[in-house]
Amino acid sequence: MTDFSGLGLIEPILRAVAEEGYTTATPIQAGAIPLLLQGRDMLGLAQTGTGKTAAFTLPILQHLFENKKRVAAKSPRALILTPTRELALQIADSFSTYGRHLPIRRTVVHGGVGQSPQIAALTRGVEVLIATPGRLLDLMAQNHCKLDAIEFFVLDEADRMLDMGFIRDVRKVVAVMSKQRQTLLFSATMPEAVTELANSILNNPERIEVTPQSTTVERINQRVLFVDRSDKRRLLADLLLDSKVARTIVFARTKHGADRVAEHLKKSGVAADAIHGDKSQSARVRALEAFRAGELRALVATDIAARGIDVDGISHVINFDLPNEPESYVHRIGRTARAGSEGSAVSFCDHEEVGYLKDIEKTIRQPIPIDNTHPFHAVDVAQIHASSKPPPRPKAPGSNRNQNQNQGGGGRGQQQPARSAQARPAASAQPKAATPKAATPKPAQARPPQGAKPATHPQASKTPKPGAPQNRHDRRPPAHASAAPRPTSADAPLKKKTSAA
DNA sequence: AAAAAAG
Numbered sequence: 313m314t315d316f317s318g319l320g321l322i323e324p325i326l327r328a329v330a331e332e333g334y335t336t337a338t339p340i341q342a343g344a345i346p347l348l349l350q351g352r353d354m355l356g357l358a359q360t361g362t363g364k365t366a367a368f369t370l371p372i373l374q375h376l377f378e379n380k381k382r383v384a385a386k387s388p389r390a391l392i393l394t395p396t397r398e399l400a401l402q403i404a405d406s407f408s409t410y411g412r413h414l415p416i417r418r419t420v421v422h423g424g425v426g427q428s429p430q431i432a433a434l435t436r437g438v439e440v441l442i443a444t445p446g447r448l449l450d451l452m453a454q455n456h457c458k459l460d461a462i463e464f465f466v467l468d469e470a471d472r473m474l475d476m477g478f479i480r481d482v483r484k485v486v487a488v489m490s491k492q493r494q495t496l497l498f499s500a501t502m503p504e505a506v507t508e509l510a511n512s513i514l515n516n517p518e519r520i521e522v523t524p525q526s527t528t529v530e531r532i533n534q535r536v537l538f539v540d541r542s543d544k545r546r547l548l549a550d551l552l553l554d555s556k557v558a559r560t561i562v563f564a565r566t567k568h569g570a571d572r573v574a575e576h577l578k579k580s581g582v583a584a585d586a587i588h589g590d591k592s593q594s595a596r597v598r599a600l601e602a603f604r605a606g607e608l609r610a611l612v613a614t615d616i617a618a619r620g621i622d623v624d625g626i627s628h629v630i631n632f633d634l635p636n637e638p639e640s641y642v643h644r645i646g647r648t649a650r651a652g653s654e655g656s657a658v659s660f661c662d663h664e665e666v667g668y669l670k671d672i673e674k675t676i677r678q679p680i681p682i683d684n685t686h687p688f689h690a691v692d693v694a695q696i697h698a699s700s701k702p703p704p705r706p707k708a709p710g711s712n713r714n715q716n717q718n719q720g721g722g723g724r725g726q727q728q729p730a731r732s733a734q735a736r737p738a739a740s741a742q743p744k745a746a747t748p749k750a751a752t753p754k755p756a757q758a759r760p761p762q763g764a765k766p767a768t769h770p771q772a773s774k775t776p777k778p779g780a781p782q783n784r785h786d787r788r789p790p791a792h793a794s795a796a797p798r799p800t801s802a803d804a805p806l807k808k809k810t811s812a813a
Numbered sequence: 814a815a816a817a818a819a820g
Contacts, residue, residue, distance in 0.1 A: 396817065397817095423818060424819090444818060445818065446818045446819040447818085450819055450820085472817085475817085477818085565814090565815065565816090614817085615816055616816070616817065635815095636814065636815070640816095
């Protein structure tokens with residue numbers, strides 16, 4: 313437990329933190345803030361939801377204030393680069409919130425909206441600029457923004473940046489940036505390309521790693537529902553009419569698909585809207601704000617919202633389509649069970665998606681418990697899944713405790729129609745360090761809410777909404793957390809079948 | 814193969 317008061321932060325910042333209701337720093341905050349206040353570079357292995365945003369927002373604000381100088385027009389002192397517009401806006405909110413008692417200005421620059429207000433703000437001068445790459449380069453090319461005075465550079469979601477082909481843009485930005493700066497790079501995973509980038513832009517960085525994914529994943533009640541493609545929409549509407557399903561984010565694989573699903577939900581009487589990259593920026597903002605405000609029961613999204621987006625009180629993530637990128641699964645389900653609360657992740661799998669499911673299970677090194685209790689359960693898809701999975705018998709004699717995987721359905725009928733589920737070997741993807749919890753559908757119940765502190769960690773999230781659950785428990789990872797598997801692409805386990813020949 | 818981001 314690290315109290316914010318012991319981290320060396322100045323009073324106006326501590327006051328803002330306290331006003332947000334936070335007293336205790338998350339691990340990444342406790343590690344990063346003193347380090348950053350000393351001026352060190354940092355490599356952070358973490359995603360949003362760990363308190364990452366506040367971990368860099370607070371020390372940057374403090375540095376800018378304590379070393380207050382006149383800001384030249386068009387020359388910001390800090391630059392935060394993010395892959396999506398929504399993330400940029402979220403980070404800007406964080407600067408506004410924690411900088412509210414300081415005379416530090418910030419502005420956001422991204423595409424999809426008019427340039428004029430952005431140019432005006434830059435010309436007036438701002439200490440902090442939060443940007444997506446395209447518009448930033450655009451404005452730089454028009455001489456509306458210079459990076460010659462940058463003292464802080466934060467590259468957020470670096471792995472995603474690279475995935476999205478921003479590496480050239482990032483290098484262009486870095487090439488013209490002041491060398492006299494402190495640099496922070498955050499990434500959820502460390503593929504080779506990110507390591508290279510980190511080596512080239514960071515100077516003797518401290519590496520800080522937090523593993524929220526594994527601990528978060530442990531708290532998420534995951535299930536897979538085998539279903540025919542044609543039943544997916546009805547199944548979704550069914551689930552959303554269940555009262556336990558409060559605020560839900562539904563992931564579709566395509567933009568068009570997201571629109572269709574949202575339309576269907578609206579027709580079914582579920583307050584829903586879609587968010588994806590083909591929507592106008594104003595529609596994106598509107599949808600996200602309505603979702604945050606609790607006006608929407610469901611937000612249907614592409615992977616634009618898979619990472620970083622921090623909305624309080626999401627009770628369910630539903631993968632209407634499985635992601636074809638296994639990493640994306642982990643990021644998607646991480647939208648729920650945030651800030652110590654519980655969450656469920658339900659994935660629909662049709663017969664064409666069985667391969668994706670297997671990839672995901674390999675990546676997370678766990679089988680996802682099957683829910684075959686729903687009327688739409690597609691026995692044939694279950695059979696495809698079961699038969700496509702060679703049973704590598706773990707030799708431990710008592711290891712059949714995981715057989716019972718069919719209780720994920722939260723108390724619907726338990727008729728157990730399909731034998732396929734039983735045919736599915738437990739811990740099949742991981743012979744040795746298989747987490748025994750893997751097949752326990754409700755890990756959250758097993759963990760008593762410890763000390764219902766009203767206030768803990770500042771997240772990137774906005775101030776708690778009235779309707780949002782307030783159960784922010786301390787969700788410091790347990791000591792064994794780092795032993796849990798991290799889903800990096802580098803360690804995709806078990807290339808071999810390891811079948812006991 | 815699809816998504817994001819500059820227009």
